[in-house]
Amino acid sequence: MNMNFSKKIVIIGGGNIGMSIARGLVHSSEFSPEHIVITRKTSDLPKNLHEEGFTYTDDNISAVEQSQIIIVAVLPQLAYSIFKEISSVVTAKHSLISIVTGVSITEIEECIHESICIARAMPNTAIKIRESMTCIASNNKNCPEFTDIINLFDMLGETLVIDESLISSATALGSCGIAFFLRSIRAASQGGTQIGFHAEDAQLIAAQTAKGAAELLLQLSSHPEDEIDKVTTPHGITIAGLNEMEHNGFSSAFIKGIVESYTQAIKKNK
Numbered sequence: 001m002n003m004n005f006s007k008k009i010v011i012i013g014g015g016n017i018g019m020s021i022a023r024g025l026v027h028s029s030e031f032s033p034e035h036i037v038i039t040r041k042t043s044d045l046p047k048n049l050h051e052e053g054f055t056y057t058d059d060n061i062s063a064v065e066q067s068q069i070i071i072v073a074v075l076p077q078l079a080y081s082i083f084k085e086i087s088s089v090v091t092a093k094h095s096l097i098s099i100v101t102g103v104s105i106t107e108i109e110e111c112i113h114e115s116i117c118i119a120r121a122m123p124n125t126a127i128k129i130r131e132s133m134t135c136i137a138s139n140n141k142n143c144p145e146f147t148d149i150i151n152l153f154d155m156l157g158e159t160l161v162i163d164e165s166l167i168s169s170a171t172a173l174g175s176c177g178i179a180f181f182l183r184s185i186r187a188a189s190q191g192g193t194q195i196g197f198h199a200e201d202a203q204l205i206a207a208q209t210a211k212g213a214a215e216l217l218l219q220l221s222s223h224p225e226d227e228i229d230k231v232t233t234p235h236g237i238t239i240a241g242l243n244e245m246e247h248n249g250f251s252s253a254f255i256k257g258i259v260e261s262y263t264q265a266i267k268k269n270k
């Protein structure tokens, strides 16, 4: 166990993203389930959730009292009542990370009276397998607790510290982005099935090819077009397929989709 993370964590809101964070932390081997308390609206949970070894409760107050790091992952419409509910038991020992879309750090500070390190994190669901892209903004990037917060998300994938003004952009590109890339892999495997592969083989080829493409950029820090140039030969079959996709608006559709998600995120984020 890393000494920095002898701290106990409460995840308020053990839904999709809250549970993904909890499972990712345990898979990092830096945390055992006993270090994580998960709160939900209902304490009446399916048996398989209890079997994972986490502590579940519907008592946010006592869970916060037992912890040092608070992660809030509830739906936006519940966020204010949660922040106000826990405010009376938040002390200087705590730091708080909000995953909630659409609630600014200033608005959180208005609810939480103690002056503590507050961060907004925008991960994606690959956090479950420790492959998230997480963008993080904070009210105090120099406080030691913020370093702990970055270290924590570093265990769960890549992290990038951003200004809060970029949180809507992070939502569109990183959080929504996982769906865009999943859809592109699905489209590739549908094409693969049409040209002869069984669905599961087509998906394996498409997913591993997408993973390889991403790793080329991440490991070699190369530019996508440089890597594309290496596989496009004169009169070749790759350039024929690529240009056909572009004639049908591939890049344009992707860019427009990201901008549309950003536009929607702007309406919800502040």
Ligand SMILES: NC(=O)c1ccc[n+]([C@@H]2O[C@H](COP(=O)([O-])OP(=O)(O)OC[C@H]3O[C@@H](n4cnc5c(N)ncnc54)[C@H](OP(=O)(O)O)[C@@H]3O)[C@@H](O)[C@H]2O)c1
Pocket: 012, 013, 014, 015, 016, 017, 018, 039, 040, 041, 042, 043, 060, 073, 074, 075, 076, 078, 082, 099, 100, 101, 122, 123, 124, 125, 175
């Ligand atoms: N999903 C993503 O990829 C993603 C990415 C980035 C940010 N976010 C943000 O993360 C937040 C959560 O999203 P989600 O998809 O995980 O939602 P979700 O699956 O609906 O989870 C919300 C959880 O909050 C719990 N909850 C409700 N009231 C509560 C209360 N009073 N005290 C404690 N827990 C309570 C619910 O409990 P029950 O299960 O008992 O109803 C549920 O487990 C949202 O603000 C979303 O915008 C999500």
